[in-house]
Amino acid sequence: MAGNSSRVTKRSLNACTRCRRQKIKCSGSQPCDGCNKRKLTCIFDDRDQKILVTRGYIDELHHKIELLQQSGERIDPVPLSPDYAEDRSPNLKEDSPQLSRSSPQEHEDPQIHNEIEDPASGLTNPLSTGPPAFMSADNGRTFYLGTSSNWSFTRRVLSLTHEHVYQEALPTGALIFDGATYDLGWDGLRSSHGSEVPAVPTFDHAMYLINVVKFRCGQLYHLFDENEFMTKLHEFYTEPKPHATTGLWYIHFLLVLAFGKGFVKHKVQGNRPPGADFFVKALQMLPGVSVLHEEPIESTEVLCCIALYLQALDCRSSAHNYIGQAMRMAMAEGMHTQMPIEYLGENMVQRCRKIWWTVYILDREMTSLMGLPQTLNDDHINTLLPSFPGSVQRTAAIGMHIKISRIIAEINGTVYAIDGRINRNFLLRTKSALASIASLADELRRAFPLHMDREISGVSRISAYLHLLYHQCIVLATRPLLFCFLKIRFESPENCVDVLNTSRTVRNLIQMCMDSSQQIICILHSLQSEGLLETFLSFDLESIFVSTVVLLMGPAIDTRWTYPFWLEKAYAIFEDIIDSGNLVAKFRRSELQLLDELLSCFPQEHPRCLSAPVSFPNGVLNNPEVPLATSFPPSTQAHALDHDILSDPGITMGGSDFTSRLTAEQIMAVADSIESIDTEWMSNAMIEHSIW
CATH class of the missing domain: 4.10.240.10 (Zn(2)-C6 fungal-type DNA-binding domain)
Structure with missing residues (x-):
């Protein structure tokens, strides 16, 4: 041409x-x-x-x-x-209710990262690089170990420790995998043959279950529109019709009842979850996607209910798929845009805003728990926050929840990026993530105080959840270093502490991970003392699982990171959740006990050697009444670490008065201390000890 x-x-x-x-x-x-x-x-x-x-x-x-x-x-x-x-600024504009911001990973120029990367180093983050990690169950099904998944992280630590102690791969026969905890008693077919409609409760009983659902998760997530749902509920009980048990609302009603049963029924029969009859019938009656699009607003709420219930049953893959359907259906209806009130009406627009942000938050969090990359670009979102007449706090809570969810996405897309480096690039990404976290510290404390040190005021369930999620962000951003130093400890046990002491910055990052883990346990203990632990949904269970893994790894790296007091409280919280009928908690605790047994063989001056590969102690898979005294190693040394930048006179490691919080200044002090000398130190340490 x-x-x-x-x-x-x-x-x-x-x-x-x-x-x-x-x-x-x-x-x-x-x-x-x-x-x-x-x-x-x-x-x-x-x-x-x-x-x-x-x-x-x-x-x-x-x-x-x-x-x-x-x-x-x-x-x-x-x-x-x-x-x-x-x-890289993570702040959302405070003068506008619109929360549109593109994901940090969307802004990054790969050429810029190539320039700041140390070309002489081929070191990689073992949690997100190299060949994809998989693990097979006894039934032959293979599972992908996602990079940021809490479940995956524990399995990697278990595998690493078992291979070091016994020089052989971790047997998976006694481990629990996705979707294997509960049995719904359903083959997955939607045919109604042999399946009867479960008897619905009386009106008063139904109102009780609905109110329990509103209290337990209605303040965090929008699962149904109260005005429309309650109107149809009254019609259902006052005007029986031949087709009253058909239609999308009835499916929605069954799902809400399933949640209600899950919240109030503390004892289960076998491995069938509470509310399973209602849930299974709802899935059997659920029409195909093409039919759901005829009623997209309520259909999106229904899909959210299904995803959240499956997440509670540890069916993470299925839950992630359903919330993905809800996300696409909501976007197809334009819920992510500024829907015109003058055309659609105030009620519909407010309902769609509540639906959208529920779908958005659940998608962010479930994707992170799967360890998968986020797929939605925040540049495409410009809807506003919903308003709640007479409750400004609820709007603020949604706004804070969104900000934390975005930080989770940022950490997943940067710290756990594919081929993320453990040297310069990795630490710079960690620094950026901590800066994002620090930007919320003071706002979170000011707008949602915990009041754990006051006798006249109880702990707010919303405030507690937001603080738990916040500290999980800190753990998520820093625990790859913990994993790396566990490998160093196994490869060079005599030099690990000396290597760790060489960089105060890296030590402070790990200390921050430890401190946030203790904060999580402290918050959960306060909820436990007030009877507010969430024992059906997975929120509190994920929090206690994440923190306990970190505190078990600490002594294996440096014996001064020993926290018997907090481990005792952690296992007591596990017991409480297990006693409420949560089988997932039972298996999670079993994996932690296995990790505890393996790690206790190694770090002490006189390690306890086992003659044969360990199994779950005391038949824990079949016996939930395991004594706590054998659930964690005895303490030989109290915590004696100087906190350096994190030092706070209000922290009491050996008692129950752990009420200090990491302030924005403390977090930023650690983030700002990550400089080029630390990135070079990290590279040299990895090369010197032949970790990769």
Whole structure:
């Protein structure tokens, strides 16, 4: 083809600050075409210009740095550019109820990360790199071990420890896998042959179950529109009709009853979950997707109910699929947009906003629990927060919940990114994630105080949940380092503590992970003392599971990270949830006891060696009444670590008065301490100890 019109214009080697920030094409001229057209000041930052240097030049610079360090001179790190810091800012605008913000991973330029990466290092994050990790159950089904999954993390630690102690792979016969805890007594077919409609409770009983559902999860998630749902409920009980047990509302009603039974019924028969009859019948009656789209608003609520119930049964894959259907159905109806009130009406728009943010939050959290990448770009969302007449706090709670969910997505997309490096790139991503977390610390404490140290006020269930989720973000962002140092401990047990003490920054990051784990247990203990532990849904169980794993790993890395007091409280919380009929908690505790037994063989000065591979102690899979005294190793040394940057005189490690919180200043102090010298130290430590 002739003519200049067929040529492809080459991308400019340099871009102005404005074009780089907005991720748009820049002409490279001074001023560039875009700024000139808009009559804006065009600024080129030489620090952003890409240059090529030889490998010898980089080695020479490293050699000079080593000489300067040996001479005692301080090397000031190069600060991040203002544009990079601005792009990474996690704050949502406080002056607007609109919460539209693109995911951090969408803004990142791969070329920028390639430039800041240390080209001499091939070290990788074992939780998110290398060949995908899988584990097979006894029935032959293979499960993918997601990168950020709590379940996956524990299995990886178990496998690593078992292989080190016994030089053989971890047997999976006694382990529990996705969807294997409960038996719904249903083959999955929607045929109604041989399936009777379960007897619905009386009106008073139904009202009681519905109110329990509203109290237990209605403040966090929107599962049904109260006005429409209750209107049809009264019609159902006052005007019996031939087709009263058909239609989407009846399916919705059965699902709400299933939740109610799950919340109030503490003893189960065998391995059949409470409310299973109602839940199974609802799934059998559920029409296909093409029919659900005829009533998209209520159908999305129904799909949310199904996903949340399945999540409570530890059917994570199925729950993730159903919430994915709900997400697509909601987007197809435009719920993620600013729906026009003047055209659709106030009630419908407010209901759709409640539905959308419930779907959004559940999708973010369930995707993280699966250890999978997030699929929704926040740039496409511009709907507003719902309003609750007479309850501004509920709107604020949804806003905070959304912010924390976005931080979870940021951590998944950066710290656990594919081929994420354990050296410079990994620590910079950790630093960015901690900065996002720190931005919420003071706001969370101010807007949703816990009051755990007050006798005149109980703990708010909403506040407790938000704080638990917040501390889980800290654990999620920092526990890859814990995993790495467990590997160092196994590879070089005599040098691990010395290596760890070499970098105060890395030690403080792990200490932060430990402190947040204790905070989680402290909050759950307060809920337990007031009878507010959530024993059916998986929220509190995930929290206690995450924190206990971290505290069990601590002594294996450094015996000064020993917390018998908090482990005792953790197992007591497990017992409470198990006593309420939660079989998932029973199996989770069993895995922790197995990990406890394995780790206790190794870190002590006189390790307890086992003559044969361990199994679940005391027949725990079949006996929930396992004495707590054998559930964690005896303490030989109280916690004696200096907190360094995290030091707080209000922390009492050996008693029950653990009421201090990590402030924004403390978290940022740790984040800001991550500099180039720490990234180089991390690389050298991994190479020296031949971890990869």
